[in-house]
Amino acid sequence: MLTSTKNIFPSFSTELVKEIETNAVIQSFETDTVIIRTGQYIKNTVLVISGKIKVYREDENGGEFFMYHLQPGQACAISMICATKNEKSQIMAKVVEDVELIMVPLPLMDKWMMQHRSWYEFVIDTYRSRFEEVLEVIDNIAFRAMDERLEFYLKRHAEVCGCKELKLSHQEIATELNTSREVISRLLKKMEQRGLVTLYRNNIELLK
Amino acid sequence: MLTSTKNIFPSFSTELVKEIETNAVIQSFETDTVIIRTGQYIKNTVLVISGKIKVYREDENGGEFFMYHLQPGQACAISMICATKNEKSQIMAKVVEDVELIMVPLPLMDKWMMQHRSWYEFVIDTYRSRFEEVLEVIDNIAFRAMDERLEFYLKRHAEVCGCKELKLSHQEIATELNTSREVISRLLKKMEQRGLVTLYRNNIELLK
DNA sequence: GATATAAAGTGACAATTGTTACATTGGTAC
DNA sequence: GTACCAATGTAACAATTGTCACTTTATATC
Numbered sequence: 001m002l003t004s005t006k007n008i009f010p011s012f013s014t015e016l017v018k019e020i021e022t023n024a025v026i027q028s029f030e031t032d033t034v035i036i037r038t039g040q041y042i043k044n045t046v047l048v049i050s051g052k053i054k055v056y057r058e059d060e061n062g063g064e065f066f067m068y069h070l071q072p073g074q075a076c077a078i079s080m081i082c083a084t085k086n087e088k089s090q091i092m093a094k095v096v097e098d099v100e101l102i103m104v105p106l107p108l109m110d111k112w113m114m115q116h117r118s119w120y121e122f123v124i125d126t127y128r129s130r131f132e133e134v135l136e137v138i139d140n141i142a143f144r145a146m147d148e149r150l151e152f153y154l155k156r157h158a159e160v161c162g163c164k165e166l167k168l169s170h171q172e173i174a175t176e177l178n179t180s181r182e183v184i185s186r187l188l189k190k191m192e193q194r195g196l197v198t199l200y201r202n203n204i205e206l207l208k
Numbered sequence: 209m210l211t212s213t214k215n216i217f218p219s220f221s222t223e224l225v226k227e228i229e230t231n232a233v234i235q236s237f238e239t240d241t242v243i244i245r246t247g248q249y250i251k252n253t254v255l256v257i258s259g260k261i262k263v264y265r266e267d268e269n270g271g272e273f274f275m276y277h278l279q280p281g282q283a284c285a286i287s288m289i290c291a292t293k294n295e296k297s298q299i300m301a302k303v304v305e306d307v308e309l310i311m312v313p314l315p316l317m318d319k320w321m322m323q324h325r326s327w328y329e330f331v332i333d334t335y336r337s338r339f340e341e342v343l344e345v346i347d348n349i350a351f352r353a354m355d356e357r358l359e360f361y362l363k364r365h366a367e368v369c370g371c372k373e374l375k376l377s378h379q380e381i382a383t384e385l386n387t388s389r390e391v392i393s394r395l396l397k398k399m400e401q402r403g404l405v406t407l408y409r410n411n412i413e414l415l416k
Numbered sequence: 417g418a419t420a421t422a423a424a425g426t427g428a429c430a431a432t433t434g435t436t437a438c439a440t441t442g443g444t445a446c
Numbered sequence: 447g448t449a450c451c452a453a454t455g456t457a458a459c460a461a462t463t464g465t466c467a468c469t470t471t472a473t474a475t476c
Contacts, residue, residue, distance in 0.1 A: 065350040081336040128289040141349045142273040142386050178350050
């Protein structure tokens, strides 16, 4: 596991990797597991070794608005932020591809900031990249109509899965964009007519 | 200025306040000044001593979507994040009430993280509170219709100005919510009919 | 007071999005 | 094959939001 930690987090110093190895716990979760719920107290900072996670913002009526993916080599910025203050989670995170996670207990997160330059830089960089990603999400919902938002959504998913075949149902997309299935079906049909996608059952092929 | 710094940032240690006093530059800007533009390189971390700032996300077509206020005792999280990597600004910040700012040069921002526990905690707390604020913005545009978003917008402005009389034109609100003036006029009229506000020229009085 | 101007009001209509209700299709289990 | 079910298609309509054109009102200036 040590060598793989070093591979997945190449910026970490050898001492930091050792610290992680001796102190942090590795946990595995299967696809569809909800790792963190809105309102739950966060006791660990989460680093992704393998697999994929989707992070959502929830509302009172059961809406699940998709914000961003977490992939190997990345960390949950929210878990860092909340961990330092022992606050409740503001987000919900769901496994979309079986994951192995490094769970760093709250006090270590803070301690390492002072002791390990590479940890400090990793944390700051995580804040930065997540903040930027969230700002991009704001761009989309503030400035763009649903057709463009859908295209952006599909592109992001294609990037993350590294393929052009998206195994998503219309309902799933609708839920994550907080709209209705009919709207998504309608817009996808238009995209198909424009030659951007080919539609199958539970499968959308991106053509461009 | 030293004593006032300590008053406005009470969590800062005496040594940190001294460091700020000797190293940081104080700058004043008048209302309506744009302090930071999208795409501009950020060379300082900005702390607010007095006055008020509004932070916006811009799009290519001139849209200015309002995100949050910065008030005395607060710092611009984006300027911290960008400063550490010498990155371009992702936001635009405009003075809405004459401000005095402490400009902390980029290298110090980083250095103090290791040397001053109170600085470290301030920075982390700034990240946390801004991230939470941005998530709340996402809630509003992702889950709520324009009428609710307008109410939320007015409430936030009332909180910040500490009064019930908002000196805002319909056009200004429309721009900051990325909609049209007519839509805002329409929704404000409905709010007036519901007894939530009284409308004047360049002035909206909140009744509840 | 007359005039100019920015702000706000308004009605009509278009476009987008949301909702309802139901039909069709593809895949799975029997 | 048949039955069943989830996914998708679709039409009709409602609601919200966006746009256009124009009017009215408040305020400042002359």
